[in-house]
Amino acid sequence: MRGGRKGAPLSERIIRGHPASGTPITGSALVAQDNFSARYDLDRIKGVFSRPSHILHGQSYVGRILVLEAAKGGVATAWMLREMAAREMAPLALLFNFANPIMAQGAAFAGIPVMDRFEEDITRAVRSGERLTVEPGNGIVRIHGPA
Amino acid sequence: MRVPTLTDPRGADFKAYKRIRQSETIVALERRAIEALRALGIMMTDTCIIYQTIQPPTFGEHVAYGDTGSTIYANSVLGARSNFEGGPAALSAALTGRVPRYGFHLEERRRGSTLFRLEDRPRCLSDWGAVGGIVGRSMTSYWEVPVIAGVSAPVRSDELKHFGAALASFGSTPLFHMVGITPEARDLATAFDGTPPQAHPIGRADIDAFYASYGVEGEGLDVVVFAAPQMSLFEMEQLAGLLDGKRVHGKTTVLIATSPEVKAASDRMGLTETIETSGAIVLEGVCFYQMHAREIGEANGWRTLMTNSAKLVNIIGGYGYQPTLRPMERCIACAVAGKVLP
Structure with missing residues (x-):
């Protein structure tokens, strides 16, 4: 049942994706029609997007639910996410149209919920600032609307 | 280890780190990592x-x-x-x-x-x-x-x-x-x-x-990097040929990263000497973007970077560098001129 569920508040929407690892979590979305690599795109010390060509350049990702197109780049994300989480400078969750094995390994290792392959383009279904609940085990994302 | 296990490039060249102002803290971390990997039976x-x-x-x-x-x-x-x-x-x-x-x-x-x-x-x-x-x-x-x-x-x-x-x-x-x-x-x-x-x-x-x-022409050139991936012996020979008799501009640093095996062969064949006589620096067992690139950039005041590696220009923009992609020959010509030329 797309766009709602029994008992859900009227303003809540549900989007289904591929079930994945991680515990349910609620937070604020940070969305871009752009890709993601922890190595290429981030200043992990300052907690901001640092690649000048990235749409989110200069924005803080700490404690946000990142909603992006695809995992790109190399293997470093597989350990960098855990290092970021250890310093409490990590995103809250990761949602992609397409993740990759590195992102899956890295998120699982870091204990960060991750999901991908949604029934619609997740970067267009969600807007920055909206509150989301990510339920990886159930394969759903609840969009509660503006914070 | 159940199967032969090898390591990727490290973050510091112990023989050359002082020449590029890498901190003792980074080098100490590298030594700890090597000790741990060796203890596991991994080939460095x-x-x-x-x-x-x-x-x-x-x-x-x-x-x-x-x-x-x-x-x-x-x-x-x-x-x-x-x-x-x-x-x-x-x-x-x-x-x-x-x-x-x-x-x-x-x-x-x-x-x-x-x-x-x-x-x-x-x-x-x-x-x-x-x-x-x-x-x-x-x-x-x-x-x-x-x-x-x-x-x-x-x-x-x-x-x-x-x-x-x-x-x-x-x-x-x-x-x-x-x-x-x-x-x-x-x-x-x-x-x-x-x-x-x-x-x-x-x-x-x-x-x-x-x-x-990528890049802005006409600017002063801070650092030229040949890495990502490391140089093969053929690339080392080509670089030696291009740098033979040349002098790298005083305000530009040229870094060349290769594997320990290729470095040893380059030493034996005189390629390293030819390259370093020009002022360029040969690093072994490392790769530029894995060498705490932001920290060495800040320590050396590097911003404009030129390379013939498309991979490196993709990575390094997020580390405070303004990268330019050029063929190897142009990289050397720009390193000698000290400028980002077409």
């Missing part, structure tokens, strides 16, 4: 070009590589089988002698999905990297397998190295086929297991536009 090869220096995997051999450039080369050029494994997953594979049975270990995942046709032959290594970057930028997921047609004559290992490294970096892509060149693409029908899709053409204008998307 410190290279991302094991297929050119240590031992290439063979057709059908299952491997677990935590290095994208090595993975794409092993999968595509040699027909070995690997996914991208992160460090922790590769370490798990080493401890168990097992990898999860999925993805590019499976025959059915290895067929082509998107077709590109080269209209113009790339002229140099950075051209091959640019083509890899163009294809990689268009990749939408890890599972997409690009097939390159239109390559009529054999391609050298270094050319495929730069093409693959850039494709893997821009695309998060572990496998490509090149029709008539790589072993799983004898012809178009084999590459796609049937009728191929319509081809996307890539020509000289696309390659030129790729170069133009």
